[in-house]
Amino acid sequence: MPELPEVEVIRQELAPLLAGRRFTAVDARLKKMVLTPLGRFRRAVVGSRITAVRRRAKLLLLDLSSGWTVAVHLKMTGQLVWVPERGTLRGGGHPFHGALDGLPNRYSHIVFTVTGGQLIFNDLRQFGFLKLVRSDALERWFAEQKIGPEPLERFPFATFNERLKRRPRSRVKPTLLDQRFVAGLGNIYADEALFEARVRPTRLVRTLTVSERRALWQAIPAVLRRSLRHRGTTFRHFRRPDGQPGAMLRLLRVYGREGQPCRRCGTPIQKTRLAQRGTHACPNCQR
DNA sequence: AAGAAGTCCTGGGCGC
DNA sequence: TGCGCCCAGGACTTCT
Numbered sequence: 001m002p003e004l005p006e007v008e009v010i011r012q013e014l015a016p017l018l019a020g021r022r023f024t025a026v027d028a029r030l031k032k033m034v035l036t037p038l039g040r041f042r043r044a045v046v047g048s049r050i051t052a053v054r055r056r057a058k059l060l061l062l063d064l065s066s067g068w069t070v071a072v073h074l075k076m077t078g079q080l081v082w083v084p085e086r087g088t089l090r091g092g093g094h095p096f097h098g099a100l101d102g103l104p105n106r107y108s109h110i111v112f113t114v115t116g117g118q119l120i121f122n123d124l125r126q127f128g129f130l131k132l133v134r135s136d137a138l139e140r141w142f143a144e145q146k147i148g149p150e151p152l153e154r155f156p157f158a159t160f161n162e163r164l165k166r167r168p169r170s171r172v173k174p175t176l177l178d179q180r181f182v183a184g185l186g187n188i189y190a191d192e193a194l195f196e197a198r199v200r201p202t203r204l205v206r207t208l209t210v211s212e213r214r215a216l217w218q219a220i221p222a223v224l225r226r227s228l229r230h231r232g233t234t235f236r237h238f239r240r241p242d243g244q245p246g247a248m249l250r251l252l253r254v255y256g257r258e259g260q261p262c263r264r265c266g267t268p269i270q271k272t273r274l275a276q277r278g279t280h281a282c283p284n285c286q287r
Numbered sequence: 288a289a290g291a292a293g294t295c296c297t298g299g300g301c302g303c
Numbered sequence: 304t305g306c307g308c309c310c311a312g313g314a315c316t317t318c319t
Contacts, residue, residue: 058313075314077297127313167289186312
């Protein structure tokens with residue numbers, strides 16, 4: 001469930017906490033979470049300094065002084081929590097399934113000891129992963145996966161429209177969710193962007209008018225930036241590195257609002273299933 | 288080539 | 304009170 005804004009919030013908040021610190025130990029309690037052979041992983045990480053904390057798509061990237069980068073994918077329930085040697089975690093009093101109680105706990109699958117604290121990878125559903133990639137081979141790795149353009153960086157309409165033209169027969173929402181089409185959207189912000197652009201999620205790409213394409217192209221970064229300002233959406237599991245939730249949930253316009261009045265026209269928001277995903281839309285203002 | 292379905296996994300919420 | 308079932312969905316794989 002962490003999508004681009006949530007991963008970016010983690011990056012922004014983790015970067016000053018980790019910059020220049022050194023890994024002194026790695027405790028891989030659940031080995032399958034590390035996609036790299038553990039001996040190699042440990043040799044690259046332990047003793048290395050963290051030189052940068054970056055993000056590409058939904059991947060968080062920890063650049064190390066050893067020339068390696070630890071790529072972290074949180075998938076749906078992953079969390080990266082910073083526990084300082086002295087200090088406390090604030091849960092924020094949000095409804096939560098206990099995954100931050102008493103860290104490290106049964107969901108803490110990887111525990112990094114860092115000078116000054118611990119960096120803990122929690123993941124209730126164990127879908128997330130860590131992978132070691134040579135820093136100078138990262139771009140090649142992204143290219144192999146065909147990860148699409150970053151919507152908050154250079155993202156010209158012409159490129160967006162060209163990409164739409166390549167998949168005329170696809171429905172628009174599955175297209176937005178495809179990381180090869182555009183990087184970083186997940187179920188929440190795909191629904192939010194379609195609402196913002198007043199486009200039905202089931203529309204075939206080839207039927208979108210130029211003004212609808214433009215509206216969608218504008219809506220994507222607008223929705224992501226708005227979430228970023230509010231430090232992301234905490235639906236269940238998303239936590240910032242200090243354990244606090246994001247504040248975007250109550251500002252969402254369609255996601256999670258089935259039956260509630262559309263904020264534009266008052267029509268009850270409908271929830272349907274599209275490509276095996278819960279899909280929220282206003283049946284009146286999305287055409 | 289697109290789309291449906293299966294896969295990983297746990298806990299919450301529901302009906303009975 | 305408790306059991307069985309479905310749902311949540313990121314991204315990959317397999318089948319149609």
